[in-house]
Amino acid sequence: MSEDPVLAGYRQSIDNIDAAMIHILAERFRITQAVGTYKAQNKLPASDPGREERQIARLRSLAADAKLDPEFSEKFLRFIIEEVIRHHQKAADAR
Template structure:
């Protein structure tokens, strides 16, 4: 494989990686708003029913795109774990602010 082709493919991968990171930033911005609403209305940080539905959806999407479902589910599990931790911090902060 000529090195120019390899370099072009790596550049494409780098661009895709940047797009994934930008999408993650957008996702976390949206989930921060969800966390604020949950904290404001004293809702729990975890929504087990939604997480289960999303896991089924991720599995279906992984299959549809010929990706390893375990990889996709693991990736989203890490993202969701971070989201829940952020929601818990927001709830704690809101409770602390309301005590003042």
């Protein structure tokens, strides 16, 4: 059975957006990797809660302006930051 062309058009767009998100995330992790190496070399703490809270406040405000759920946006950012801190901790432990 051939796919519904309207649904297929929407899905094409979703596929493009998903690909862009993967590239953006890859770029973010590429730079946070460099931050983790720098912190490990300079014996800086893996996490910076003050910086995180400022980022979350900024993201929540951007989300509200963009009509995206701020709660969801905060959860999403915290999920990513948690993974970054795990990487930073690993880089510090490897020294």
